[in-house]
Amino acid sequence: MRTGEPLPPVEDVLAALATGLWRWDNRAGLVTFDVEAARLIGMPSPDGRPVSLSESGARARFHPVDWNEIDGVVQLAVAEGTLAEARLRVMDERGHVIRTVRSRSKPVMTGESPDSYELIGTLQEVTEPPPGAAARAPVTGDWRRSREAFLLDAGRALAEAGSTEEVLRVAAGLSMPGFSPEGLAVFGVTGDRLTVIGHYGQPADSEHPFTDMDLSTDYPAAEVCRTGRAVYLSSPAEYQKRYPAAWPLAARFRRQSWAFLPLIIAGRTIGAWMAGFAYQVSFTPDERSVLTTVARMLAQALSRAGVAESERELTDGLQKSMLPNLGPEIPGIAIAARYVPTGGGLQVGGDWYDIIPLPGGAARTEAGGGRVALVIGDVQGHDVRAAGLMGQLRIALRAYASEGHRPDAVLSRASRFLNGISDTVNGGDPDDLRFATCLYVEADPATGVLEIARAGHPDPAIRMADGTVMMRPTAGGLPLGIDPDADYPTTRLVLEPGETLLLCTDGLIETGGHDLDTGWLRVRRTLETGPADSLEELADSLVQAVHGPSSHHTTGPLVDRREDDIALLLLRRTLQSSKPSTGRRTAMTIAQAEPERIAAARQQMRELLHDWADDDQVDSAVLLISEMVTNVLVHTDGDALLVAEVAKDAEGARRLRVEVADASDNLPHKRRPGELASSGRGLVLMELLAERWGVDPQGEGKCIWFELYEKSLHEPSGAGDEEPVVSRETPTPPFP
Template sequence: MRTGEPLPPVEDVLAALATGLWRWDNRAGLVTFDVEAARLIGMPSPDGQPVTLTESGVRARFHPVDWNEIDGVVQLAVAEGTLAEARLRIMDERGRVIRTVRSRSKPVLHGDSPDSYELIGTLQEVTEPGPGAAYRTPLTGDWRRSREAFLLDAGRALAEAGSTEEVLRVAAGLSMPGFSPDGLVVFGVSGDRLNIIGHHGQHTDAVSPFTDMDLATDYPAAEVVRTGRAVYLSSPDEYQHRYPAAWPLAARFQRQSWAFLPLIVAGRTIGAWMAGFAYPVSFTPDERSVLTTVARMLAQALSRAVVTESERELTDGLQQSMLPNLGPEIPGMSVAARYVPTGGGLQVGGDWYDLIPLPTGRIALVIGDVQGHDVRAAGLMGQLRIALRAYASEGHRPDGVLSRASRFLHGIGDTAHGGNPEDPRFATCLYVEADPATGVLEFARAGHPDPAIRMADGTVLMRPTAGGLPLGIDPDADYPMTRLVLEPGETLLLCTDGLIETGGHDLDTGWARLRKTLESGPAETLEELADALVQAVHGPSSHHTTGPLADRREDDIALLLLRRTPLSAGPSSGRRTAMTIAQAEPERIAAARQQLRELLHDWADDDQVDSAVLLVSEMATNVLVHTDGDALMVAEVARSAEGPRRLRVEVADASDDLPHKRRPGELASSGRGLVLMELLAQRWGVDPQGNGKCIWFELYEPSGLSEPSAAGEDPAADVSRETEPPAPPVPPAP
């Protein structure tokens, strides 16, 4: 070709270079190849005309791994407006590779839809690299497998990150296959300002000029946020040429390549991510694909973390406004409380506690749980708490407070959700009125778990109390009261079912777990004991309503501890419990038997424990059968200065009729009570009182047997039954 002659047609030049042209219309789903491109894919044109195939027809000519790979490369090129470049293996009809071609194409968008585009590109045959260079080729199977494994690990780690700090820590630890940045920066957008929300591998002084910038700044991250397109800078010269104003600030890091990618969530750019490299990186399509995928996962993780942190901030504020301050110290008593929200959703539930000063000088302790774990449950909890405070401040007794609260909750349930009564809510509640001077506790219970008492020596008793239906079910429900006395040094535990049942436990196994913690937990301060109870379920806790626990929980946890100040700092020499068995509640005889067994958990002689339980059952049954009143059981274990421990059990009633010893026949159904008393008790008697009588018996722990086990251990595990216990000393007559 001489100088001045016209240039030959482009098709002839490309054909001379063994390069073909092709065009992929994504809207029509058709791909057109010129004569040379058709030859390269193994479908030569018989008449010298272009060949048009469907996408499925084209797919059959390429290796399936390469076809799947090119889809990601094309999507990346469409998103970034860059060239799509890839190597593709051509297959024959028998599935054999006949050649490898390199494709380079430019996407052309039609309209604003990213799914409506055309690709116009070239195909050129290339030689496959030898075995020694295979590992450096981005399209080898090893590289693909390592990239896929990396993306899976990165996606899992970012998905598990629960805070912005954790997301940044995960991003800093990413080791990308084949190339790894030595510096990372995450930029956030606030209005028209760009600021750094986290960085790794950067000196704080060096990044200070970038911490707060105007979005109009001539800086790659600012351009990325403005345009939503990635910026790749393969060399310092390219950086200096494109961004001369920012280059002097970036030069001090002595890096060779940079990638700035947008962080996009739901079509909105929330920031930018910079990856800096200490060595030159060409940013091939495969490398850009990895970086783009990581940026997308990073954007999603940061978005979730921001939402989670906002929810936690909202939760903390809501909890702080709803849960009370325990207020000033109570003379003669100390109080501790904990509230731990559930790990799901907004972490707001219906559990609450309260401490209410009463007009009489007493205090009321309230703990409850509104059905549900949502915002509505929290709202009802707040209303119910205010109502309970109002009723208590009016001077109503515990039963009256709960009766009014039940009517209140039933009333607002009828009008909830715009008058729709199909979603009623109920609440469980335990209301305790305490007299700091005497230790008298008066309970009213509405479907809530019973309280527990830790005695001064560490013995734990579950205290069954009379109760009624949960609040809000029946507006006319009654709530009978139970009176107990908290002795000096004893601790009362009130809690919601979250503390008991979390971790797959039911009420029985959950109480067994709590009993171990109560018996062996720290006794110096209530704060330490409260922490120990929460840690036994979920690990470290915080005071009151500070941040939520790290793990997810099935239910909220609320607990209240009330301790009566001990009379002396020395160890206690005894323990005592009392319980009323009403005529209308004969089933409480079983609770009395269980109460006595728990009181004697470390008694050295199991036979004596069985005898005591049998005698209590007989005495209480006689009261219910032969009188018209209730039975009051009082059991006490005391250790004298000299000699063994003594168990004394009294059952009092309001009848003046004294029991008489009888000689029942073999078929008699009654009359054996005093006979059993005489056979099993070491001392017993009947004492008339001003209003009724008291039947009592005493047992003395055999001192010849092994020492009683410590609180919480298996009672009498090593006791020998072959040794006859010595005769107990005769105490003075009562």
């Protein structure tokens, strides 16, 4: 070619170099080959014109394994804006390989959709084997199988990582097939600054130059975060040429190749991942595909971990704001509390507890501290709305209690409040009204008197000084928020020195497939066998009995596997009175309108005598109190007050004394009932079964009592024709 002559056509030059041109219109699904490219794929053009094939027709000219890899190579080139390069085996009509060609193409976007593009590239026949071909199997290749297995393992491990620290640990342990990096680093973006989230393979203090780096810095990771496109540096010379300002920072690590890939979530670049290699890597399309896939999985794992950590942080904040501190120590009583949220969602539900100093509670006496209210409750649901209603209800209860209202009035006002806000929050939808159960206890540390109002909540339980545990049935009303005019009767109990009161939500009882009955048996066993000296250890043992060993802490230990929220309060009276405790004691009222509480009275007796030596005597005691209480409800117009006490006499034998008091002045008389009579056998049974029994007149009404000795020292004193003993002694007070 002489100087000044025009250049020959490009097609002629490429044909002379045995290189063909082709175009793939992705939208039209049409592939066009020039004359040389058509010859290379085994379809020579007889008239010297380009050959156009459908996508399926073009696919038929290449080996199916090679064609299947084309899509991944092209998608990677479209995402990164780089060249798509691949080696393809050309097949004839009989399925024989006639040659191998190398394709190099450049994606050109033709629309906003990721699938709107066309490829313009070259085809050139190659005779040398591809790098590493000797180590591959004829069709699939060992490297290809290793890559697939690696990606499956990496995806599984990253999906199981639950925190950013775990994700980084998994990323550091990835062993890529054939080209494992020596060092890794994960960068994040905060505003317009680049930060280091974590790294592996570098000294502990090596991240300082890269932390808080401006995104406009001429550093590969900063460029990746700005553009969202990967950067591959195959040699130190290439790194130094492209990023001369950042090269001194990277040179000290003595790496030979680097890959910086974007971490993209929903089209937004949240950071960059750096993989550094101790040897030179050419970053073939296969290798880039592996790195890109790992980067996508890493971005998803980091995003999930970030959301989980944000939820945990929000949970901790909500718990700290919604749950009270136990405050300063109150003389005369000890308190322990636990809140264990459910494992789903934000881990915040409707369970709560509160400890409220009552008016005058700041005053202290020589006997102990001022009055305090203990509240525990559960708003229906396990969602954010339940947590919000719980917070509002807790504030309302605290306000009503601080105004000095009695327990029944506090719950009545709280029910009207919840009914009003629940109707407002749900937009008047009658199918989405929320209610709450609640137990409100007003305690006087000086006297041990507990005044209890209950709104559909589980009854409290008491562990006595000797380890005996009893459920304390209390009068109650509807859950809060159902009926704004509901009444909540008050029950009075006395907590003796050394006794412990348990208040809990149903999550402690019903978790693990238990119902209220079987769950209570489990809680009762734990209370009986749990630590007697430390209230905190007893609270831990109750939670661990339901869920196993704990692993986190709020106001108490949290656990990993949870079905329902748990809130519990333990109150122990530590004040020593001048009069020593005489033993176990229980009291309850059976109202005329509540005959079903007779069954609760029988259960109370069995719990009180749980370690009694003679089962027949236990059955006798249960039968006698059933008769005594039933007589009061049938033959009088008032309520029955049952008091039962187990104590030791002077000779060391345990004695059971049961008293049933009523307001009627009519004394019972023993009768001789006929065979078909429906009544008149109560005193006969008492005379036959009790060691001693009698009737004590009181100022208003009377008290019928009987005694049983665990080891009988006396013969029954009753005789068939004798009148009952009418004691003139001052009776044991039926209520403390």
